Amino acid sequence: MRIPVGRATIAAMISLILALAAAAQTPPATPAPPPDPAAPVEADWMTIPDDEIMVMSLPGGRHIVIRLAPRYAPVHVANIRRLARAHWWDGTSVNRVQDNYVVQWGDPTEGKAMPEGVVANPPAEYTWPNWDGVTRLAKPDPYATRAGHSADGWQLASNGRETWMPHCYAMVGVGRNLKPDTGTGAELYTVIGSPSRPLDRNIALVGRVIDGIEHLSSLPRGTGPLGFYEKPEQRVPIERVRLASDLPEGTRPRFQVRRADNARFEAYVRARENRTPPFFDVPAGGADICTVPVAYRRVPAAANN
Amino acid sequence: MRIPVGRATIAAMISLILALAAAAQTPPATPAPPPDPAAPVEADWMTIPDDEIMVMSLPGGRHIVIRLAPRYAPVHVANIRRLARAHWWDGTSVNRVQDNYVVQWGDPTEGKAMPEGVVANPPAEYTWPNWDGVTRLAKPDPYATRAGHSADGWQLASNGRETWMPHCYAMVGVGRNLKPDTGTGAELYTVIGSPSRPLDRNIALVGRVIDGIEHLSSLPRGTGPLGFYEKPEQRVPIERVRLASDLPEGTRPRFQVRRADNARFEAYVRARENRTPPFFDVPAGGADICTVPVAYRRVPAAANN
Numbered sequence: 001m002r003i004p005v006g007r008a009t010i011a012a013m014i015s016l017i018l019a020l021a022a023a024a025q026t027p028p029a030t031p032a033p034p035p036d037p038a039a040p041v042e043a044d045w046m047t048i049p050d051d052e053i054m055v056m057s058l059p060g061g062r063h064i065v066i067r068l069a070p071r072y073a074p075v076h077v078a079n080i081r082r083l084a085r086a087h088w089w090d091g092t093s094v095n096r097v098q099d100n101y102v103v104q105w106g107d108p109t110e111g112k113a114m115p116e117g118v119v120a121n122p123p124a125e126y127t128w129p130n131w132d133g134v135t136r137l138a139k140p141d142p143y144a145t146r147a148g149h150s151a152d153g154w155q156l157a158s159n160g161r162e163t164w165m166p167h168c169y170a171m172v173g174v175g176r177n178l179k180p181d182t183g184t185g186a187e188l189y190t191v192i193g194s195p196s197r198p199l200d201r202n203i204a205l206v207g208r209v210i211d212g213i214e215h216l217s218s219l220p221r222g223t224g225p226l227g228f229y230e231k232p233e234q235r236v237p238i239e240r241v242r243l244a245s246d247l248p249e250g251t252r253p254r255f256q257v258r259r260a261d262n263a264r265f266e267a268y269v270r271a272r273e274n275r276t277p278p279f280f281d282v283p284a285g286g287a288d289i290c291t292v293p294v295a296y297r298r299v300p301a302a303a304n305n
Numbered sequence: 306m307r308i309p310v311g312r313a314t315i316a317a318m319i320s321l322i323l324a325l326a327a328a329a330q331t332p333p334a335t336p337a338p339p340p341d342p343a344a345p346v347e348a349d350w351m352t353i354p355d356d357e358i359m360v361m362s363l364p365g366g367r368h369i370v371i372r373l374a375p376r377y378a379p380v381h382v383a384n385i386r387r388l389a390r391a392h393w394w395d396g397t398s399v400n401r402v403q404d405n406y407v408v409q410w411g412d413p414t415e416g417k418a419m420p421e422g423v424v425a426n427p428p429a430e431y432t433w434p435n436w437d438g439v440t441r442l443a444k445p446d447p448y449a450t451r452a453g454h455s456a457d458g459w460q461l462a463s464n465g466r467e468t469w470m471p472h473c474y475a476m477v478g479v480g481r482n483l484k485p486d487t488g489t490g491a492e493l494y495t496v497i498g499s500p501s502r503p504l505d506r507n508i509a510l511v512g513r514v515i516d517g518i519e520h521l522s523s524l525p526r527g528t529g530p531l532g533f534y535e536k537p538e539q540r541v542p543i544e545r546v547r548l549a550s551d552l553p554e555g556t557r558p559r560f561q562v563r564r565a566d567n568a569r570f571e572a573y574v575r576a577r578e579n580r581t582p583p584f585f586d587v588p589a590g591g592a593d594i595c596t597v598p599v600a601y602r603r604v605p606a607a608a609n610n
Contacts, residue, residue, distance in 0.1 A: 139447040142591030286447030
């Protein structure tokens with residue numbers, strides 16, 4: 001199996017091969033290999049609150065799970081929660097799929113009334129003043145002098161004066177018109193191609209797709225301007241959008257994020273910046289923040305507490 | 306139409322709106338707006354030689370056009386031309402679609418004999434010593450101290466000692482096993498997600514998809530390890546792969562690339578680094594090389610020569 005590529009999977013496969021090879025050995029017994037310093041321990045996994053998990057369902061049992069970021073975009077996320085609780089997105093659609101850019105969804109008529117309490121003109125929640133990262137990448141990138149991760153696993157970028165979430169793959173943002181409009185949150189998009197970092201600091205990010213992104217990224221591309229579907233029947237209907245906290249206990253999808261505030265995550269960051277043999281011969285000595293993603297995992301609903 | 310995004314399209318739309326608004330005006334006539342200094346003139350378009358254009362055809366009239374880079378990976382590209390001329394890929398398949406990473410194609414059995422003349426172990430054509438770029442981006446990135454474009458439109462990166470093509474979206478590379486294997490070119494992949502820059506200098510790039518990438522990027526993701534399709538029937542059959550130079554004159558797909566060695570392209574680079582109102586309020590002051598793509602256009606076959 002020729003593979004152009006490594007990523008975490010190849011490391012895992014190699015570990016598995018080594019483990020199998022070790023297990024296949026008979027006496028004299030060999031000592032267990034040392035633990036991977038970049039592997040998380042159980043305590044590194046943090047359960048995401050139910051009201052920060054939103055599930056969008058497309059026909060055919062295609063579920064897309066979004067983690068919301070209320071700390072960074074509180075007014076937009078409050079709007080989004082109101083929209084979800086009002087079942088506002090039910091019956092709307094995915095209207096735009098632009099290759100190497102974004103998938104966008106919402107009300108294609110843009111005429112659907114907002115539920116009560118939705119703030120029509122939220123503030124521009126694009127940046128915040130304090131750096132709250134717990135990691136720091138080795139090198140700056142063309143968009144930021146500093147990049148890293150928050151303790152609870154958000155990718156961050158900074159210019160020394162303000163901090164923001166970078167437009168990495170799978171990040172979810174708020175469609176808007178020209179300023180002073182910042183978007184209500186009713187029209188959302190997710191990045192499905194190269195990171196769209198020029199949008200950083202120009203638009204509100206509100207979360208990230210943490211499961212099911214392939215149901216969006218593999219949709220047929222729209223052939224109209226900006227990747228909009230040209231015919232209404234090409235749009236992909238949205239059956240429903242719900243917060244996990246609004247679902248019955250025991251049926252709520254539950255996810256955990258790997259915390260970044262520990263030595264194991266730090267070792268993971270360094271490993272991403274310097275890939276190693278046998279596949280990688282030339283370590284880069286650095287990585288862009290979008291190439292240092294944070295792991296998520298689904299946990300059984302029964303594990304609720 | 307709320308749009309999260311701008312890119313060249315929005316600039317084009319705004320230009321169109323302004324032009325229409327201008328056209329709608331009656332006397333007193335207004336002077337024409339000044340020409341966009343970043344727009345190419347006709348002389349900036351360079352026709353790509355027929356033997357550097359390769360077309361892969363999937364069922365249903367889905368054609369993917371690849372521009373080859375023989376200057377940078379001559380032995381690999383020579384292999385690829387031999388494979389295409391032998392019709393070697395006909396009846397093989399797309400075997401792997403890994404979300405936010407690569408689409409890979411070739412012989413899933415890995416047992417198909419090579420045509421005569423294919424070099425089994427090409428040299429590691431990953432880098433070259435001289436910087437041959439004609440543009441230079443304002444800022445380095447975590448993978449390179451310098452980035453820019455060759456006169457004929459390839460994106461380049463350098464560390465001051467060697468130059469290489471970066472793993473941007475749509476770049477085509479050669480699958481390989483562990484070293485000293487570099488891959489023959491029979492197993493190819495293209496990047497369909499975030500740029501895979503850690504692969505830079507670790508694998509041979511041989512070209513770029515310049516048309517039809519959406520036929521690969523929207524394929525269903527494989528559910529096996531590394532995104533390989535688990536069942537043979539999930540693989541996407543390849544009907545044929547041909548060099549344009551092996552097709553009858555008059556039927557050859559013909560493409561042009563925008564040359565980078567002129568003031569208009571330089572202005573385009575600067576504009577990509579500093580997006581402007583009305584949509585963008587905060588210019589980044591820089592861009593990564595993958596966010597400064599080079600334009601291609603199809604020209605009528607009748608325009609050959």
